[in-house]
Amino acid sequence: MDICTPPASPKRGPYVAACALSEAVAEAVAEFDIVYFQDLANSAFTLARRKRFTDDFRPVLVTVLHGPGEWARAAARRYPISASDLEENYVERYAAEHSDWVVSPSRYMQTWLEQRGWRFRGDRVRTVGVPVVWNPPPVAAARTSPVRRILYLGRWDTASGSDTFSAALARIAGTHPEVTIISPRASEESVRGAPFRVKGRAGLKHEEWVRLLARHVGDSLCVFPPMADCAHFPYSLIEACMVGGLRLIASRTGGIPEILGEGGDRLFDPFPQPLAKALTAVFEGAGPAPAPVYDIASANRRWLNLHGEALDSRRPGRLFSVPSPAVDVCVACAREQAGFPRLVEALERQTGVEFTVTAVDTSPPGAQTAAVSNGIAERHQTSGWRFLTEPGLSAGAAWNRAAARGRAEFLLIADANDLPETNAIARMLECIRRTGDDCLVVGSRPLPGDGDREFLPLGPCLTAAILDPDILGSPMMLVRRSAFEASHGFRELPDAGREELQIRLGLAGYRLDVIPEFLAHAPASVPGSRSLLLETYEEALSRRGAPGAAKALLGMACEAESVTARMNDLPYRRRIDNASFRRLKYNHLEISRVDFRRRIYLLLRGCYRAALPLQTRYWLHDFVMGVLDRLRSVRA
């Protein structure tokens, strides 16, 4: 299957690339019995979210941990710098948390993620190693002799330990033997500047380089020196372990101790000095290599067992019971009287659940507004629905007044302009009973004649919401009364939106989620005051002694973005500066040289892409690579 990330669409908001891809994937894999997802930009997100709110147990979702975005960034020595990075983190974390099974190759990765706030269900997470599906080459019984060759294993870059390795060799300069670098892309050219005698072996296939190791097993030392937190459960190391009797030392980082075992002298701290010490120890000792603790056969077995267990698994359905009426619908209407009768009609048509309605009209007294409300009130005199008039209140205050009038366990917060689907309340109630969450919001479609933009909130990704509060979304919201009251309800300020309450609930530890269904029609939401949202964050952070962190994130991220945008505009700046605007006295601007070669490259690449369809390009690429491979083999 070839599934691409759908591009951003003006008809759908908010756009989160990982989420959009997961929606496409969800449609494609819905018929499978079991689906394994990688944790990076985990495409299980949509399926996992849907399954939370239904009885479906197919397909079984298995998330395989091997290095999500957070890990990838840490390994590349980078930090999350944009809302999309944080949103991707959320998607990955959510999908793993709500997958049916989580598989971790190592205990290390599971712990690493748990330290970063990931949560796994204890009974559904397994540490199984990685499967190896080819047989190791036969190795003749090796006679141990002094080390005549150091085999550097891994990519020749800083994260993989090239600097550590070079610095360590510099410390024992003159005492070490020749170095051979076995790397996917390390040619002799790339390591020409290395301060030691070196041979590069690039482009070897699995079998080839394992055979190389096997050939030199008796007189070589294999070194695997990645920096701290730059290697997880390296497959190449596992493959090297298949060569019996190979002397091998590696950094004590990631899941490497789980492969080689903590005991013995095979591990060193990932810094030059310990590596130099470890090298010296091996040169002087030259004893037989101990066997690794990692057992490939049992890892393969564990994978197969897990597969069987996952296929047989069923999630028991559960529903929390609630007394009736279960829901108080709280409506605030201010100057939206055109929508209010429509909302009341929609509430009248709701099916399958008992609820009461309290509407608070905050319009100024007089005029048409009260008359409309009163007309509706007369119709519902017997149904127990309440219609209050409190002129001049903010929407938050109106919802608070309405909530105070009821006693049901859940509050449905609606605006006079919202228009719920016929089954909206029953469905939301079912979802909250199924999950035990404290607050649920739904997707919304536009009102008739109000455009065609749908909105499905991403969810309570509170950190990303500092930068992009739109992802929370605010159309119709079902809240547990206890959570609502403990949070003192809405802020009674004119510019406090519904998302402000969501943030407070999230910060207070209540469980929030999004029902991935379009259960309401609503106008495009008007975000509340950004300052107020930040204040909400800052209050919580001040209580933990770190005021200013949210403001710093927002301010610095925006500033960095704006400076970057200006930087990208430099060629244009030069033109305009030469034109006619010298009197601004910005003449001290020194414009950086325009990299024409890169421009030409980008232009040619764009033409190439535009001219040839994707499949043709794939075919062409395969053809060229095939020809090159053939040339290489002829040359060899």
Add this chain to the structure above:
Amino acid sequence: MIRSVMVVRELRGLRVLHLARLTSSAILLAATCYEGDPCWNEEGIAVLRCAPVDRGSCWPESAEMRWSEGVARAVEPFHVVWFADCAELAAYTLRKRRFARTARPECVVVAPPVSRGPGLRSMAALIEDFLGRYACEHADFVAPAEEWRGLVEEAARIGTLPKTRVPRAPATSPAVTVCVPYFNHAAWLPPLLESLARQTSRDFTVIVVDDGSTASGAQETFARMQEQYRPEGWRFVRQQNSGPSGARNHAVRLASTEFVLFYDADDFAPPKLVERMLEAACLSGDDVLACEAYRFAGDSSPLDPRTGEITAPLQASWVPVGNHLAASLCDDVHGGPVMIVRRDAIQAIGGFTPESGPGFEDYEFIVRMALAGFRVDVVPETLHFYRDVQGGVSKVTDRFSNHQRILRNYRPVFHELGLHGLADAVHGAYRALKKVSDSAPFPRQRPAPPMLREGRRRRLRILMLIPYPPDPVFGGGAKRSYALIEYFARRHDVTAVCLGSMQDRCAQPLTRLCQRVFAIEWGGPPAKLPPGAVVPTRVRQCFDRTMQAAVNALSWETWDLTIFDQIYMGLYRSSVDGFRVLGEHNVESQLLGRIAGLNEANPSPETAAAGLESKLMGMFEEETWPQFSFRFGVSRADCDTMDRRAGRGRTILAPNGCNPDSEIRDARPDCKTVLFPAALNYYPNIDALAHMTGEIWPRVKARMPSAQLIVAGGNPGPVVRSLAARAGAELVADPLRMEDVARSCSAVVAPLRAGGGTRMKILDAMAMGLPVISTALGCEGLEVADNQHLLIRDDPSDFAGAVVEVLTDEATWRRLRKNGMQLVRDRYSWDRSFHDLEVELLRELGMG
């Protein structure tokens, strides 16, 4: 540099200082505190000169911190100091006071700092934010300046309290153990120990831990020192190499004193190190105290041993900010590695994290102490001489791993709040900002120094983009733009960029009002449109390359707010970031639609073009309005339309206004002259003039032959001239002041059949005291009533009748004059309408 202050000398025996940014209302506010006091007189106002302290290269960079230090020096002679609108400048004063035996000034009052907007956009902003909070935490009184009057007596009482404080006695003797981790620094250990031996206090002992030194001579030096200082009782111990953390933990385990003072073996201690650090700890009761540092290079001692003067040239100063956990997410602002710590606090958190790889162990230690709730501060004295050594731990270790060591301590705290990834995101944003700022080919505009911000509320830096010169003489649009600039420029720092040549009579007052005014010559090369953009002609005309260059260049400065005057400036929105506001004079598409609807039976080229333009404008509006989260319009109907069609953001009503004091006192009802004031190059006005001269005025003349019509306004074209001539009207082209023309008139007419927003000519006429006869469309959007404030007539015959009635019936004339003037006084002054707008804007910026 001058900072204006008010000094009230010798008020009840105290020297009292009121300090405010520049002059400003805070001075007057302070004066009211002493109103009626016999000691108060105007001679008490003086100017205090102070300047930021120049520390050369200093980390962290913060102009506010340097100013705060300068102010601390300047206010020392005073008993009572009131910080009006500059709480952050009080921080250093209060910090000095906390750690000094003699507390001066005795009483410090601060007004709470105002919010700096939604985000903190740099490390300097973070520090300024912290300084304000620090001042509020440690001041004697925190109260808004308006409430100071009630504090005068209490402040005076505190000002007379005893000045000298006595630190509590330490719990152990000796009180301090100086812990020195040592690894291969053979050359520098002897001078350090010598400097410790010369301390002014003897209430300490020393433990030196050799962390498995390997360099040649290192162990010999260690043994020699051990022998040399044996008589002092100092301890020298060795351990296997476990890094500086392990060495410090070892020393702490061996220590038995109440306080532990960490000092690195390659640094140098000033003579008062132990005395001052101990005194500060005992005076403040804090758990961890760092100090300021002086970085120097070289192997020799940085102080002259005889005189105690600093001889080593300064490389850089290090002035820690204090316990600011948010800033510590970005970089080290807490201080260290020299710090005095209560030993039981160290034990409570388990000492330093024993990790040999990455550096930043001291930075991490203070962060952990702060996160655990221990009290952390900085002694504002240079008590650490830091030797710049090649190959220091923090220089040779992986920076990412070092910072991860810090961030991991924040993670559990943020996870409890559900803020996963916040620590990494803040640090990432800081790094990204630093990277792009460092690589920018020209320096980013630094924030204005504190002295440039005036008044109680920080003056906003506002950029205004205007599609034509805001000349109040020509037309309502220019009048409104001018009024907007005038209002905001009186209160904030406004830079205006407008398209079109500006005449002197307009340029001069504007340049006086605004910080800078840029007038871009009309008709330059057009700017490049975004690909695929569908843009109305008039918007396209306003999208000028030179103007865009100006906006791009100005966008490098930091603006609190950018006001786009009308939709015509909408294409420049991508050139400016930050908070952007759109001010609309009309709903242009609606206005064009109305023009297109005129003379449907006999369409002219203007009306036909307006029809197409209306459609394009409608599309452009719907694309542009949602890009502005904040808009303002002139009438409720326009605001509702914008809100409805934009679908997001909000629109505030800022109605048109006028100058209510422009009454023509000698206006008479019997002039028999009617005024038609308008911008005479504006199609709705031309149409109205055609309507007036073609259908209304002949009827007026038929009933009242002596009636006269004056047509007055800017830029009359040949059509206008011929229309005026046809009706026998007098044409006054480009009048300097409309009041001069109106003086000879008895009424004003506004027979409009098209238009948008609200008509300012009606408000101006009412303000001048002239009755107005208008069509219903002419006065739409204004809260006026027929027969009460003006006469509303749509039928030409009725309109003519109303004109005659006003010119002949003195009672009607007087009634309309009185009511009209009253109405504009009550509701339609520019100040009133823009005040509400300003309040909303400040609130949106988090400064309300």
